[in-house]
Amino acid sequence: MQHKPEILETRLVARSRLFGIEEMKIRFSNGAERTYERLRTPPIAAVMMVPLLDDDTVVLIREYGAGLEEYQLTLPKGALDDGEDWREAADRELREEAGYGARRLTMLKRMTLSPGYMGHQIRAVLAEDLFPATLPGDEPEPLEVLTWKLSDLDALIEREDMTEARVIAALYMARDIVRRRANSKETME
Amino acid sequence: MQHKPEILETRLVARSRLFGIEEMKIRFSNGAERTYERLRTPPIAAVMMVPLLDDDTVVLIREYGAGLEEYQLTLPKGALDDGEDWREAADRELREEAGYGARRLTMLKRMTLSPGYMGHQIRAVLAEDLFPATLPGDEPEPLEVLTWKLSDLDALIEREDMTEARVIAALYMARDIVRRRANSKETME
Numbered sequence: 001m002q003h004k005p006e007i008l009e010t011r012l013v014a015r016s017r018l019f020g021i022e023e024m025k026i027r028f029s030n031g032a033e034r035t036y037e038r039l040r041t042p043p044i045a046a047v048m049m050v051p052l053l054d055d056d057t058v059v060l061i062r063e064y065g066a067g068l069e070e071y072q073l074t075l076p077k078g079a080l081d082d083g084e085d086w087r088e089a090a091d092r093e094l095r096e097e098a099g100y101g102a103r104r105l106t107m108l109k110r111m112t113l114s115p116g117y118m119g120h121q122i123r124a125v126l127a128e129d130l131f132p133a134t135l136p137g138d139e140p141e142p143l144e145v146l147t148w149k150l151s152d153l154d155a156l157i158e159r160e161d162m163t164e165a166r167v168i169a170a171l172y173m174a175r176d177i178v179r180r181r182a183n184s185k186e187t188m189e
Numbered sequence: 190m191q192h193k194p195e196i197l198e199t200r201l202v203a204r205s206r207l208f209g210i211e212e213m214k215i216r217f218s219n220g221a222e223r224t225y226e227r228l229r230t231p232p233i234a235a236v237m238m239v240p241l242l243d244d245d246t247v248v249l250i251r252e253y254g255a256g257l258e259e260y261q262l263t264l265p266k267g268a269l270d271d272g273e274d275w276r277e278a279a280d281r282e283l284r285e286e287a288g289y290g291a292r293r294l295t296m297l298k299r300m301t302l303s304p305g306y307m308g309h310q311i312r313a314v315l316a317e318d319l320f321p322a323t324l325p326g327d328e329p330e331p332l333e334v335l336t337w338k339l340s341d342l343d344a345l346i347e348r349e350d351m352t353e354a355r356v357i358a359a360l361y362m363a364r365d366i367v368r369r370r371a372n373s374k375e376t377m378e
Contacts, residue, residue, distance in 0.1 A: 117256045
């Protein structure tokens, strides 16, 4: 197992209103040196919710992705506001984007996007015991809210408008949890 | 279902050696206008392989992620070279990073990272009928190659050094395919 490389220097080489690009000089434990570029890591964490109406019904949203220039099926998500913990942010974003509050929030997994050049992280959260509740968000247009059956996850993942890796990963995790619950219930009965 | 927004203007507002940041003016079909920022989309596609030694054994690599400043377990991946198709790139990257060639490559899914501000896409590919084969890569240090059992995927995903959403998504997809094969084999017998 390798020793961690030494970061010799990090400097901001480009920036915009939202993004920063850093250049890093790195020395690996074998002496090899490399200059890498990475996005500046945002100081705030983010949450993404898998909202379940029941053990087989997940709530999805349909949202325009400006990076892809397409509408995509995705899960409600967003960054933590100042002073919020992940539970507060999860409940707020769920109300803003999907029109539900959640009485039960379970952390599934802290995920990364592309650790080679991004430090961005997002926490996937299972949201259950939902109830209708809305909060005004900052969306330019109302988000379309729809539902899908976890038992039909394969068909969802085959869709051309379902591509986001963190969404796909979180849906599989939720399906596994629901299946494990069903199995342990059967065993107990 | 909404009509696609109109992109009024796109301009490069910052750039470095590798990255570009674009500002986009967008008008949604309801008339709302927004200014977004996104990363410039790389012109080349990428592939990520799930290499299976047998129906239950996946090959992983351990690699330093400069964005995260941590070593992480991940899958072999990389960008297509000029003129390569995804099969050629998949076989080459697998040799460079994991030390295997693959006689059988199956496209699993085209995935995106964060469609809101990135157009980046990667194709997940199942790599089977492996044989030892190496090619020199551009890694600063030799990559550690290890194996894991797909039947023990839960334990892998609980690890703190297994966080990459596209890797997790691809591993679940591979596990599902292997399970479906086993089930259809049982049915036939």
